[in-house]
Amino acid sequence: MWLHASCYLEFKIPVDTPFLLMLRPRSGWQQWVGREQYVLSPSVPVVEFTDPFGNLCQRLVAPAGPFSIRTTVDVECAEGADIAPGAYFIEVQSLPDEVIPYLLPSRYCESDRFSRMAQELVYGWSPGYDQCCAIVDYIRRTFQYAPGEGVDTLSACEVNAKKKAVCRDMAHLGIACCRALSIPARLVVGYLETLKPMDLHAWFEAYVGGRWYSFDPTQDDMQGGRIAIAYGRDAADVAIFTQFGEAVELSVMEVQVQRLSEPPR
Known part of the structure; x- marks a missing residue:
């Protein structure tokens, strides 16, 4: 479309x-x-x-x-982002060179501080795509999506201490948890057709099964057309x-x- x-x-x-x-x-x-x-x-x-x-x-x-x-x-x-339940985890030594930077802690995604939490969130889930889904499900259940309240950019650690957040900051938490499991993850800023209220939007992508897949903790499903404007390690790269x-x-x-x-x- x-x-x-x-x-x-x-x-x-x-x-x-x-x-x-x-x-x-x-x-x-x-x-x-x-x-x-x-x-x-x-x-x-x-x-x-x-x-x-x-x-x-x-x-x-x-x-x-x-x-x-x-x-x-x-x-x-x-018309909607691809989904791939069961898409496999790729060991770090087998990842393409260009995705390695998305494994490392960054300014707003302190993945080195989420190892224990991430392991607890994905316990019993298959490594890879399904673990990303478990992380997204936790964020949706735990935090209230509050569009328009993101005056200050929050890191994953700061978001985790709050009860509500904007799309960008919820994505930071998802990225940090994925990276803590050695799953490359990056922030995306762009347009979402079905977003309400309408604004620029942020979500994240994780590299599993040999490609990038989109995940959005603010939406109940991945339907609706998306236009990506910029990709980066976190909000510092995609203003x-x-x-x-x-x-x-x-x-x-x-x-x-x-x-x-x-x-x-």
Whole structure:
């Protein structure tokens, strides 16, 4: 199916401010970008590069005053994420080189502090995909999904001490537990067609059975089209915008996702 997604950001900039943006999804085997538009107002020079995780990143300097970014994209994707009960655990020595960084503790995913908890959560479950499901089930049962309350980014340890969290922080906990079991896991930021209330969304992927599979502790199932914008070890790697220097005000943020009845022309 085809999804049309858009993101509009409006800032109040006190002085000329360098920005690093991550707002362009890339085509891959799970999604195909058919058409996109990226508009800056006022228009400024932009330099694009690919970061170590394969994300498309844009560098620019926003001038003082009002500054806005509008992106729209039409993407072909599946109607729901693949599921694979029983997908096998891959021993570390047999993992591809490129997934090894997703085994290590990171700023918001302190996997070295979750070994005992993770083992308890997956006791009796088959190694691999089924263990990831056990972790996700625990997070869903234990924490209240509280969209819109994520002012501060929380690490897995901080989330584990609370009763509610946003999608990003719940994903951090899932990632930390997976890595504690030597299952590579990474954070994904993007669009989810069925998300309510609509916003940018975060979930995680785990590498089992020879490929990446999506897991989302905030949703009851994996139905609904998803558009991945960025991948990383945790939230520090996948911020949709990072500004440097004096603080700026994000005055407007609007996200929309809708299913298209036919492919874009």
